[in-house]
Amino acid sequence: xxxxxxxxxxxxxxxxxxxxxxxxxxxxxxxxxxxxxxxxxxxxxxxxxxxxxxxxxxxxxxxxxxxxxxxxxxxxxxxxxxxxxxxxxxxxxxxxxxxxxxxxxxxxxxxxxxxxxxxxxxxxxxxxxxxxxxxxxxxxxxxxxxxxxxxxxxxxxxxxxxxxxxxxxxxxxxxxxxxxxxxxxxxxxxxxxxxxxxxxxxxxxxxxxxxxxxxxxxxxxxxxxxxxxxxxxxxxxxxxxxxxxxxxxxxxxxxxxxxxxxxxxxxxxxxxxxxxxxxxxxxxxxxxxxxxxxxxxxxxxxxxxxxxxxxxxxxxxxxxxxxxxxxxxxx
Ligand SMILES: [Zn+2]
Numbered sequence: 023x024x025x026x027x028x029x030x031x032x033x034x035x036x037x038x039x040x041x042x043x044x045x046x047x048x049x050x051x052x053x054x055x056x057x058x059x060x061x062x063x064x065x066x067x068x069x070x071x072x073x074x075x076x077x078x079x080x081x082x083x084x085x086x087x088x089x090x091x092x093x094x095x096x097x098x099x100x101x102x103x104x105x106x107x108x109x110x111x112x113x114x115x116x117x118x119x120x121x122x123x124x125x126x127x128x129x130x131x132x133x134x135x136x137x138x139x140x141x142x143x144x145x146x147x148x149x150x151x152x153x154x155x156x157x158x159x160x161x162x163x164x165x166x167x168x169x170x171x172x173x174x175x176x177x178x179x180x181x182x183x184x185x186x187x188x189x190x191x192x193x194x195x196x197x198x199x200x201x202x203x204x205x206x207x208x209x210x211x212x213x214x215x216x217x218x219x220x221x222x223x224x225x226x227x228x229x230x231x232x233x234x235x236x237x238x239x240x241x242x243x244x245x246x247x248x249x250x251x252x253x254x255x256x257x258x259x260x261x262x263x264x265x266x267x268x269x270x271x272x273x274x275x276x277x278x279x280x281x282x283x284x285x286x287x288x289x290x291x292x293x294x295x296x297x298x299x300x301x302x303x304x305x306x307x308x309x310x311x312x313x314x315x316x317x318x319x320x321x322x323x324x325x326x327x328x329x330x331x332x333x334x335x336x337x338x339x340x341x342x343x344x345x346x347x348x349x350x351x352x353x
Contacts, residue, residue: 034082034093034131035336036075037138038121040064040113043075045082046329047090048336052149054329056085068119076128083129092132092343094335096141097121103183106135112201134339138162138331140177140186142324143170144341145334146289150325155286159279160324161188161272163294166201167209171283177338189213191275211271214247214294221250221264232260251297265297269304276305276321277313284316291324298323 030049037044044059058078062071075095083090098111106122108114125133143160146152152160156175162168169188171178178185189209190202197206198216210216222242224230233256235242237249253261276288290302306321313319326333 030089031091031340032089033091033336033339034079035332035334035339036079036093036095037332037335038062038075038095038097038114039138040098043071043078044332045078046332046336047082047085048333050340052333052337054333056082058082062114064114068114068116071114072119072121072124076125079125079129090131092134092339093125093129094141094337094339094342095121095125095133095135096138096331096335097135099137100184101135101137103134103136103140103177103179106133108135132339132343134335134342136177136335136338137168137170137186139168140170140179141334141338142168142291142326142330143172143186143289143334144177144338145326145330145332146291146324147172147175148337149333150330151289151322152287157283157285158287158289159188159276159283159285160289160291161276162292162330163212163214163290164292165214167207167213168292172285173283176341188275188279191278193271193274208271208275212268212294217247217250217264217268217294218245220267221245221260224260224264230260233258234261247294251300254297254300262300265300266304268294269301269306270308272301272305273308274312276309276319280309280313280319281315285319287320287322289322289324291326291330295323296327 032047032049035046035048042059043062046057047055098113100109108116108119108121110117122133122135139162142162146160152158158172160170167189169186171186190207192206194206198210199205200207200210234253237252238244250261250264254265
């Protein structure tokens with residue numbers, strides 16, 4: 023067994039989140055070992071957080087003396103995947119932080135930094151719901167709405183490295199204002215906080231009858247997307263309608279993007295995706311109804327849960343290293 027593990031290559035997968043830092047050793051075959059996590063404490067600023075990241079990675083590297091070929095970091099964007107600079111992260115409050123260089127200078131191991139949603143898409147392609155698919159879309163529904171595009175087996179970055187922002191597909195230029203500054207982006211309807219906003223609008227403005235307040239003991243300030251999921255699971259008509267409408271917005275977005283990118287399948291990831299069929303069924307039915315050019319396109323729930331970014335980061339680190347050795351440009 024020792025002999026076998028000595029021959030296996032390992033990468034460190036790292037997930038740099040606004041709340042938690044998470045690291046693990048991942049083998050080239052996708053085995054995950056030595057998981058660690060710490061609070062990010064983003065308020066202490068980039069230098070302190072980077073010190074913490076280095077410390078956490080060193081802890082992982084110590085584990086088992088395994089041969090680590092490279093380190094992949096899934097980070098919030100916008101970022102430049104070529105230089106590994108975090109251009110601006112509202113979550114971390116970072117501007118122009120050269121993360122890749124800081125880590126490589128301290129750890130002497132090649133580091134790949136890429137967008138967390140793109141890393142999740144790659145993780146799902148490597149070991150999750152997208153196994154065997156060389157072209158796929160992955161939508162990550164959480165506090166924001168992230169997107170990943172796998173094109174011919176690799177992450178598609180576009181001209182400036184910012185491709186994949188499916189959450190900023192504009193559904194209605196006169197719609198609600200989005201965090202990106204535009205109006206009516208998908209994110210401004212289906213991120214977890216916006217699912218809550220639509221529900222509260224329906225309750226407070228439109229006086230819709232619903233049992234949703236019971237799920238928060240009458241205190242609607244505490245309402246989260248999870249409570250609305252619970253109410254929909256219990257057949258509350260308003261909560262079910264909110265999920266139906268969420269499926270419509272996502273289905274409409276996918277119907278616009280699928281004819282352009284021609285993916286084999288679509289994966290729905292992130293905390294809101296844990297609603298399962300309550301969300302997936304309306305997405306599928308609206309997509310099938312709206313899109314005529316190509317169907318059926320399977321819409322699947324992500325399989326890696328929280329670990330998509332972490333595992334994807336390690337997978338990209340392996341893949342990029344392979345590309346470097348074969349002198350192929352970019353990923
Ligand atoms: Zn936007």
